[in-house]
Every structure is written in structure tokens, then in C-alpha cells.
Amino acid sequence: MNLFSRIRKFPFWSWVWLIVGALYFLIPLYATLRHSLRMERDVIGFKAYVRAFEDPAFFETFLLSNLLAVATIIASVILIVPTAYWIRLRVPEARRITEFITLLPFVVPAIILVFGLIRIYSSPIGVPFTGIELLQPLTTTKLGTYALIVAGYMVLGMPYMYRSVDTGMRTVDIRTLTEAAQSLGANWFTIIAQVILPNIRSALLSGALLTFAIVVGEVTLASFLGVDAFGPYLFLIGQHRAYEPAALSFVTFLLTWFAMGLIQLSTGGQGQAAGAH
Amino acid sequence: MAYLTLSNITKQYGDAVVVDDFNLDVEKGEFVSFLGPSGCGKTTTLRMVAGFEIPTSGKITINGMDVTNNAPNQRNVGMIFQAYALFPNMTVVQNIGFGLRIRKEPESAVKERVKEMISLINLEKHADKYPYQLSGGQQQRVALARALANRPQVLLLDEPLSALDAKIRVSLRAEIRAIQRRLGITAIFVTHDQEEALSISDRVVVMYDGNVEQVGTPFEIYNFPKTPFVANFVGSLNTAVAELTDPAKGLLNVDGVQLASAAKMDGLKKGDKVRIAIRPERFSFASEQKKANVLDCQIENITFLGSVVRVHILIGKSKFTIDTFNYPSLELPKIGATDQVTCSKEAVLILGPSEN
Numbered sequence: 047m048n049l050f051s052r053i054r055k056f057p058f059w060s061w062v063w064l065i066v067g068a069l070y071f072l073i074p075l076y077a078t079l080r081h082s083l084r085m086e087r088d089v090i091g092f093k094a095y096v097r098a099f100e101d102p103a104f105f106e107t108f109l110l111s112n113l114l115a116v117a118t119i120i121a122s123v124i125l126i127v128p129t130a131y132w133i134r135l136r137v138p139e140a141r142r143i144t145e146f147i148t149l150l151p152f153v154v155p156a157i158i159l160v161f162g163l164i165r166i167y168s169s170p171i172g173v174p175f176t177g178i179e180l181l182q183p184l185t186t187t188k189l190g191t192y193a194l195i196v197a198g199y200m201v202l203g204m205p206y207m208y209r210s211v212d213t214g215m216r217t218v219d220i221r222t223l224t225e226a227a228q229s230l231g232a233n234w235f236t237i238i239a240q241v242i243l244p245n246i247r248s249a250l251l252s253g254a255l256l257t258f259a260i261v262v263g264e265v266t267l268a269s270f271l272g273v274d275a276f277g278p279y280l281f282l283i284g285q286h287r288a289y290e291p292a293a294l295s296f297v298t299f300l301l302t303w304f305a306m307g308l309i310q311l312s313t314g315g316q317g318q319a320a321g322a323h
Numbered sequence: 324m325a326y327l328t329l330s331n332i333t334k335q336y337g338d339a340v341v342v343d344d345f346n347l348d349v350e351k352g353e354f355v356s357f358l359g360p361s362g363c364g365k366t367t368t369l370r371m372v373a374g375f376e377i378p379t380s381g382k383i384t385i386n387g388m389d390v391t392n393n394a395p396n397q398r399n400v401g402m403i404f405q406a407y408a409l410f411p412n413m414t415v416v417q418n419i420g421f422g423l424r425i426r427k428e429p430e431s432a433v434k435e436r437v438k439e440m441i442s443l444i445n446l447e448k449h450a451d452k453y454p455y456q457l458s459g460g461q462q463q464r465v466a467l468a469r470a471l472a473n474r475p476q477v478l479l480l481d482e483p484l485s486a487l488d489a490k491i492r493v494s495l496r497a498e499i500r501a502i503q504r505r506l507g508i509t510a511i512f513v514t515h516d517q518e519e520a521l522s523i524s525d526r527v528v529v530m531y532d533g534n535v536e537q538v539g540t541p542f543e544i545y546n547f548p549k550t551p552f553v554a555n556f557v558g559s560l561n562t563a564v565a566e567l568t569d570p571a572k573g574l575l576n577v578d579g580v581q582l583a584s585a586a587k588m589d590g591l592k593k594g595d596k597v598r599i600a601i602r603p604e605r606f607s608f609a610s611e612q613k614k615a616n617v618l619d620c621q622i623e624n625i626t627f628l629g630s631v632v633r634v635h636i637l638i639g640k641s642k643f644t645i646d647t648f649n650y651p652s653l654e655l656p657k658i659g660a661t662d663q664v665t666c667s668k669e670a671v672l673i674l675g676p677s678e679n
Contacts, residue, residue: 219406225375226408226466228395230422230473240421244412 075299082292094289095297103279104294108262111276112305114192115261118199119254122207125200127250130211131242134220141212148208151201156266159201163194164270191271198267203257210256214249215242255306262302324387326351326509327372327477332381334367341367343533345381349477352507354500356520359530360556365513366481368530372511373479374398385476401470405482407462409454415441415465416450422473440468443502460491467499471506478503478510484519496523517557521545529553551674554600561601563641564677567593573668575599578639583615584671596677603633603646605670608656609663617665622656636664 085094098104133140151159167184184190220242227237243250268275276298284291325348332345342364349355357365370376372383374395383391390398409418419440423433441450444464454462463483470478480499484492500523503510514520520527521541529536529544529552537549548554555562565575570588574581577599584599591597609617620636620643627633632655634645645664647653656662 218411219408222404222406222408223410225373225395226402226404226410227421228375229373229398229400229402229479230469231396231399231425232421233396236425241410241412245410247412 075296078292078296082289082296085289092293094293097287098283098290098293098297103274107274107276107279108298108301110274111262111264111268114196114199114273114275115258117192117196118203118261119257121196122200122203122253122257123250126204126207126211126253127243127246128238130208130215131220131238134212134215135224144208145212148204151205156198156202156264157270159198160267160270163198163267167194185271191273195267195271195273195275198271199257199261199264202264202267203253203260206256206260207253210249210253211246214246217249218242218245251306258305259302262298325349326353326386327511328382328384329368329372330382330384332368332371332378332383334364334371334376335379341533342371342378345535347528347535347538349509349511351509354503354510354512354523354525356512356514356524356527357530358514358517358520358527358557359536360515362532363530364533365515365528365530369479369481369511369513372477373400373402399473399476401473401475401478403463403466403470403478403480403483405485407454407459407466407486409462409465409469411454414451414453415446415457418454418465419469419472421469426473436472440472443471444468444498458491459487460495463487463495464498467502471502471508476509478508480510480512482513482515484514484516492519499523521557529556531556548600548672548674551598551600554672554674559603559644559646561603561606561643562674563599563638563643565597565599567591567595567597569593570595575671578641580618580639582618582671583668584673585668586671586673588673591673591676598674598677600672600674601643601666601670603644606643606645606664606666607647608645609665612665614665615668616671617663620662620664622658622660622662624658625655636662638664 082094083090083092085091085097129144133144164185167181167190168186169183170179171181172179182190184194223241223245224237227241232241263277263280264275265277265281267273269278269281280291280294280298283294327347327349329345329347332342333340334342345364345368347355357368359365367376371378374390374393374397377392381391382389385398385400410421413421416437420433420437423436428436441447444467446461446464446468449457449461454465457465463486466483483499484496487495496519512520512523521544524541526538527541527544528538531552537544537553539547539549544553544557548557554560563577565577565582567588568574568576568581570591570593573584573586573588575584575597576582582599607614618638620638622634623637623642624635625632626635627649628646630649631646632649632653634647634656636643636645643664
């Protein structure tokens with residue numbers, strides 16, 4: 047192979063764009079890391095990290111946000127996977143309206159969503175003109191508030207989760223696999239759990255990753271619903287301190303990726319089910 | 324009573340009638356093919372047997388049990404798809420054992436049955452592979468084993484060979500037939516490939532535009548087509564318009580050339596115009612052995628088709644083809660030369676009145 051053909055084989059512009067893209071993400075990350083290490087004048091050290099970890103509120107809020115994120119992911123999968131599956135299988139004509147609905151969180155800000163939730167669920171819900179109460183106010187109990195915030199997070203994460211799942215299903219012949227499973231005696235639950243879900247694992251993982259990232263850093267819903275989540279904590283720290291927020295941001299970034307690594311490992315260490323090409 | 328019966332099955336989508344009053348009895352262990360062009364309703368009929376479509380009217384019974392409105396997972400029918408439909412996240416062993424595990428059969432029984440099925444399809448070396456690691460033919464054999472593992476009452480095959488290359492198709496169809504015979508399972512096979520249908524089936528159902536055109540053995544379908552569609556769709560065919568000159572003696576006139584036919588001419592009278600059909604292989608050159616019809620012809624062209632040589636001739640103004648076996652000592656006529664061809668009375672079929 048001569049030099050000319052070697053140069054032609056080298057995808058120059060592909061590498062340029064890859065490097066530019068990587069720098070776009072890595073430079074802010076590096077700047078945050080660098081800033082977090084310079085709490086003491088002329089010394090590079092981990093003092094900001096030590097300070098941040100000394101605060102028990104960090105672990106409490108971070109753990110709560112992680113739990114809320116996991117709950118949101120589970121609830122989203124339970125809601126979105128069967129919905130996207132059914133739409134692909136039986137009502138493809140409903141895809142447009144569903145896509146429109148899933149895009150609404152982009153145009154309806156979180157502040158509107160949270161005020162709507164508070165407006166509806168802070169007083170008992172009953173049948174009009176009968177005095178019959180169906181649901182006690184959710185905002186008055188911790189569990190109720192958590193349920194509300196998870197519901198809100200589901201809405202915020204819906205565009206990402208739905209699109210990931212829908213794209214995943216597009217790569218699999220849903221109809222034929224369903225019919226094959228049915229002819230072998232499988233019911234709907236078995237089909238979704240054993241045939242569909244494993245084959246869209248990669249799509250689910252990317253949807254889960256995005257939902258996780260949204261929930262862990264979310265501020266608006268948590269602040270207005272009075273949930274001591276990590277987002278409002280980070281916001282508060284950022285208003286009073288200089289270096290700890292940078293340290294926490296960097297740690298959060300690493301922990302988020304660690305959590306996603308764990309999810310990937312727990313799903314068999316393979317994004318897409320083996321053979322689902 | 325037949326093992327599988329389809330009685331007066333009709334399927335409509337809105338105003339469109341896709342299958343119209345379909346009736347069929349299939350005996351236990353019989354291999355029946357649905358043959359027809361795209362859109363003739365053969366796959367829809369198969370899917371109604373599988374339970375993926377519910378008939379608009381009519382009744383389907385399997386082993387005496389009415390399954391017309393049963394869900395697919397309550398019918399115990401095995402289905403094989405054109406696209407294999409193996410579960411990509413499962414190995415060969417897991418795919419084959421899937422249905423047995425759904426039925427909650429003991430694990431030891433599942434393992435034993437899976438082993439038996441893998442040996443049936445000769446894929447022992449590939450047992451732990453995923454579908455994407457197998458060739459198309461191997462995948463379809465796994466799909467066959469998976470469908471058979473459940474011991475289905477009826478095996479349904481929806482164009483299972485269409486996605487395979489020609490050689491694999493021929494070998495796999497023989498394998499499917501051999502396994503079906505060995506297990507004595509009732510099978511329905513959908514195909515648009517006439518060679519496939521004729522070579523594999525006990526009986527063939529030829530369908531067109533939602534209707535059954537003819538049901539018969541491959542021999543009957545090929546040699547005694549009952550409708551013009553069957554005659555044209557199955558095998559190659561020479562057709563021409565002829566005028567009846569003597570219905571009692573079966574005499575016809577094609578472009579001034581007299582022909583004799585053994586076909587029944589009930590209801591036809593002298594002067595009626597009919598469409599006749601002669602299979603290319605029923606002709607031979609008159610120099611070999613003269614039969615009832617000896618016709619003057621002109622040689623137009625000669626085409627080699629491997630084991631067969633196709634000679635294009637002109638009888639009167641009508642074009643015909645003759646198929647003859649290709650053997651080294653074959654003496655072929657010259658293009659442009661005149662010759663004589665011959666065929667028996669039985670070879671001249673009458674497809675019906677001609678509109679021309």
C-alpha cells in the first residue's frame with residue numbers, strides 16, 4: 047500500500063470531528079476538576095472534596111435522588127415499553143399523536159408542570175358535586191410527594207425514554223417475534239418480559255441513562271415540591287461556596303457513570319442482547 | 324371427520340374480501356400447500372388457522388375442536404415464518420426450549436426434548452450459538468425444531484424457504500418433508516413457488532383472488548388443471564384460440580390446422596371458440612413417434628435451459644413452445660426450417676370458451 051492510498055484510507059475529517067466533539071465535553075469537565083482542586087492557594091489538593099463529603103446532607107440528598115431516579119426509570123419502563131410496543135404492533139396510526147405527546151415536556155417548562163401538580167394534588171380529589179373523595183392530598187405526605195415527583199420526572203424524561211424505546215423497537219421485527227412467541231404459547235407478559243425487553247436492552251439503557259442524568263440534577267420540581275434532593279442541595283451550595291460545588295459536580299459525574307456501569311453490568315455486560323443485531 | 328377443517332371461511336377488511344368462502348378438509352399427517360400469486364389470500368388463510376387473524380365468518384376445527392375464536396397461544400399450532408423469527412437474545416437451545424418452558428414442563432423433560440430436536444435437525448455443533456451466528460438455512464431449521472418441540476397439532480409454514488438461496492431451498496424442503504413424514508404431523512405450507520408446492524405436497528390448494536381455484540394432488544393440478552388460472556399458473560403452457568369443428572369427435576381448428584382433443588366438450592357446439600392449452604413437454608417431433616395430432620410447423624428459435632431444450636415454433640399463426648430433454652445425441656432442427664410436431668389427443672386441454 048503506497049502513502050497516497052494510506053492517506054486516502056485515513057478518515058481525516060472523521061477524526062477531526064471526533065476530537066472536536068470530545069473536546070467540547072472534556073474541556074468543561076477538566077475546568078471543573080481543575081477548579082475543584084485549587085481550594086487552597088497555590089496548592090493542588092482535595093480539600094474541597096473533603097469538605098463536601100463531610101457534609102452528611104450530600105450523601106442523604108444524593109442517595110434520595112438516586113432512589114428517585116431508579117423509581118422513575120422503573121415506572122417509565124413499565125409505562126412506556128408496553129405503550130410503545132402496543133402502538134407498533136396494533137395501532138401504528140397512533141404513533142404521530144404519541145410522539146407529539148412525548149415531546150410536550152420540551153415546550154411545557156418544568157415550572158408549569160410542578161405548579162400544575164401542586165394545584166391538582168394539594169387538595170383532595172373527588173367526584174364533582176357529590177362530596178365523594180377519591181384521593182387524599184398527595185403533597186401532605188412524604189410518600190405522596192415522592193409519588194408526585196416521580197410522576198413529574200417521568201414526564202420530563204418521557205421524550206428521551208420513549209424515543210429510545212421506540213428506536214430500539216424499530217431495529218427488531220416486533221410483529222414476527224410476537225407471533226412466533228404467541229404460537230409457542232406465550233402470553234403478553236411473557237412476550238414483553240422475555241422476548242421484547244431483552245432485545246431492546248441497549249435502547250432501554252440509553253433511555254435510562256438520560257433519565258438518570260435528568261433526575262439526579264433536577265432542581266425545579268424538587269424545590270417546589272419540597273423534596274430534599276441532590277439538585278436543590280447543589281444549587282444551595284453553589285450560592286454560598288466556591289469550590290465544593292465544583293467538587294460535587296465532578297463526583298456526581300463520576301458516580302452517575304459508575305451507576306450506569308453497574309446497570310450495564312447487571313444487564314449482562316452487553317448493551318444489546320446477544321444476537322440482537 | 325377430517326383432522327383440520329376450514330368451513331366457509333371468509334375474511335373481509337372493510338369492503339375488501341380477501342378470502343371468500345374457503346373450504347378445506349385436511350387429514351391427519353397430510354401435507355397440504357397453498358399455492359398462488361401474491362395477494363391471493365393464502366397467507367391470510369394460514370394466519371386464520373394460526374389465530375393471528377379471526378375469520379369474518381366460517382369455522383375452523385382442529386381434531387374436532389372449534390378453534391375459530393381461540394387466541395394463537397391456545398391453539399397448539401406450530402408456526403414457521405419466512406423471516407425465521409428466532410429470538411435474537413436466545414441461543415439455539417433456549418429458542419427450542421422456549422415453548423416447553425412456557426408450558427412449565429419439567430426441566431429434565433425440556434432438556435431431553437431440546438436434545439432430541441437438535442439431533443433431528445443435525446445442529447448439535449451449533450446448540451449454544453445465537454441466531455446471528457447461523458446461516459439462513461440453519462436458522463430456519465432451528466425455527467422448525469422450535470415449532471416441533473411443542474408437539475403441535477398442526478404445523479404451519481409461511482413461505483419458509485423464500486429467503487434462502489436456491490440450493491439450500493431445495494435441500495431444506497426435502498428435509499422439512501422428511502421430518503414431517505417421520506413425525507406424521509399435519510402441515511400446511513404456503514408458497515408462491517409452484518415447483519416447491521408440487522414437489523413437497525400430498526395435496527395442493529391453488530388460490531386466486533381469495534378463491535380456491537382447484538384442490539388436488541400435484542399430479543392432478545399439473546396434468547388436469549380445472550381452470551384457466553391453474554393451467555396458466557402451474558407450469559409452462561401453450562395457449563391458443565380454436566374453433567370447434569366437430570364436438571362429437573373432439574375436432575378443433577387452430578389457424579387452419581386441425582387438432583383432435585380428448586377433452587370433454589359438454590355444452591359446446593360446432594363453431595364455438597374455445598381456448599386450448601398444450602404443455603410444452605407434451606409435444607414431440609413427429610420423426611420420433613407419430614401421435615394423434617401431427618402438425619406442420621416452422622422453427623422460430625431454440626433455447627437451452629440446461630437439462631431441457633425449448634424449441635419455439637409457429638403452427639399456423641400461433642406461437643407454441645416444445646420442451647425436449649437435452650441429451651448429447653439430440654438432433655435439433657434448424658432455425659427457420661419447417662418440420663412436423665405431434666401430440667396426443669389427451670395433451671390438448673380445453674380451458675373454456677374464448678372471449679376472442
